[in-house]
Amino acid sequence: VAATLADVAARAGVSSATVSRVLNGNYPVAENTRARVLTAVAELHYVVNAHARALAASTSDVIGVVVNDISDPFFGSMAAGVQAEAAQEDLLAVICSTAGSPQEELRYVRLLLRQRVRCIVLTGGHQEDPGYLRELAELLRHAADAGTAVVLCGRPTVPETDAVALDFDDHWGAREATRHLLGLGHRRIACVQGPAGNSTARARLAGYREAMTAAGLEPQITPGGFDRESGREAALRLLAGESRPTAVLAANDLAAFGVLAAARDHGLRVPDDLSVIGYDDIAFAADAFPALTTVRLPLVEAGSRAGRVAAGLVPTAGGTVHTLRPEVILRDSAAPPPEL
Amino acid sequence: VAATLADVAARAGVSSATVSRVLNGNYPVAENTRARVLTAVAELHYVVNAHARALAASTSDVIGVVVNDISDPFFGSMAAGVQAEAAQEDLLAVICSTAGSPQEELRYVRLLLRQRVRCIVLTGGHQEDPGYLRELAELLRHAADAGTAVVLCGRPTVPETDAVALDFDDHWGAREATRHLLGLGHRRIACVQGPAGNSTARARLAGYREAMTAAGLEPQITPGGFDRESGREAALRLLAGESRPTAVLAANDLAAFGVLAAARDHGLRVPDDLSVIGYDDIAFAADAFPALTTVRLPLVEAGSRAGRVAAGLVPTAGGTVHTLRPEVILRDSAAPPPEL
DNA sequence: TTGTACGCGTTATCAG
């Protein structure tokens, strides 16, 4: 039911090759035949078949973006950055949500590979499982062989691979955030960890650890996650336990929201009784109560840069790693500890 | 550099047809030849070419989703719903952000049409511009002719079109929210409008109007938008003006966050001095200060349903309209007006 | 159960 090049050609009284030429404008065509072709195109409501084009030209107009959860602003912001940049080049972005499952991620990479996408952007920290990483590395090498570039956005490089990485310096960010609390006079600073085995969570934890150790303090770490509920549960444990902390560094902003909620449930005022620092600076951090002190990550910018690489706008040596600096944003959720 | 069916066939010592058959499993194949084929596939790292497959079988494995802004949780949630459902069927979702521009929307629909996507999901309210709607309707008819279904998610039906619509009853929701304020004793209730010409904004405004008129009250409407900043500016105007309202119904939660911020800047306590109600109930509404009273929309569910239709899992008569009921969520930002 | 051969809609090469 859809018109083809041949249909248009027949109607315009030319060969299909000519139609192709006026459509792509890459070869000279006489002005009047060009006009005839264009009317035929309009009359038949002709629409190029991207599959046929991709097959013949062996190029695709789509890039793939893999995220944990597209409704999470952390990923949403990066995806938006990628998408915006892709749009500049008339590229389409297929977005895949893995729910944090490495297996799903591998599955999606395979799916994207058979779509012959121009490039695959993997966002967010990876799971530090040797088996998974080996499989991923192998997949990425096959991708490279097949001409599909891979960009890592907000995630460290994958060993034995020439994927370009745009990583956040989370070690630095968490260390600075912890130092800020230290500077305010806190000594009992707890850290709500991110998901076990997540590279981002590990980097943040390491930064926290470094700052604490350097200050001669004992790290106080409790398991958590990157979602609000994990943060709440972790905080509940922390606040109920012995030696309650005077400050909490959360795995990310969502977890920090959970910590804030738990503090409220415990009748603690933030920041008077408890200081809380988040991580990421998603858009809503400023609207939380109190406005969340946090570590800002240039999420959209990272996405844009990844998108530009994906679109082939910037020449990149394989295996390059670019590190993006976070920034501590001072708002109202962190203050000096309560007097004793 | 990528292996083809023929390569695999050669290596396995069979015809390419046989390889195709074992890959698709839709025809009987002898167990040992099947094994030979599979080893060849593995050895050559063969990956199906989705374009070739789509061309030959004239079916595609991708659906298109058009949103205003993927980093906005309103759209992110719907997109997540669609995506999750698509994933069940091994479908990929290409997500396009229009930034609210009707022209961009049309452009993306065209782009998706040439990708021969299975289905296009258009999310969120549309612009009520006759020219745009006419063009859209025409495009959707061509889509139908070409076999591409269209689902409207969170948006009213497009006239002269057989697109399936899943719409929210925003008129009802805004009316109930307003009634809630009325019931609390408010008389001076203002409404921060959404973007001019947006169908969703209009429906919400109409609901507000109806409730006010029924109560014999004068509507107090101020231009706004669906973003935080618009809400803040609108509230600033409202709070600086004569006859300051005791309650504000915001166009959506983001705008409500802006209203809350403006109230803080004015030294007004919410809800003691000013009640605020949002709309959508995005995940962060509960973390705002005070926790936002709002109207919950089943965003993810709407997305899932749209996704199921898109995946062809549910038989749908063309032109059907399903209306989803919102629900007023009582939290802490709305209370009786201050004593005079 | 397996192979042959054609068609899917474009692009690109090569004549003219």
Place this chain on the structure above:
DNA sequence: CTGATAACGCGTACAA
């Protein structure tokens, strides 16, 4: 400047 025509990689009747 334009027209044949051969790929592109796969699905699928039709035959064997």
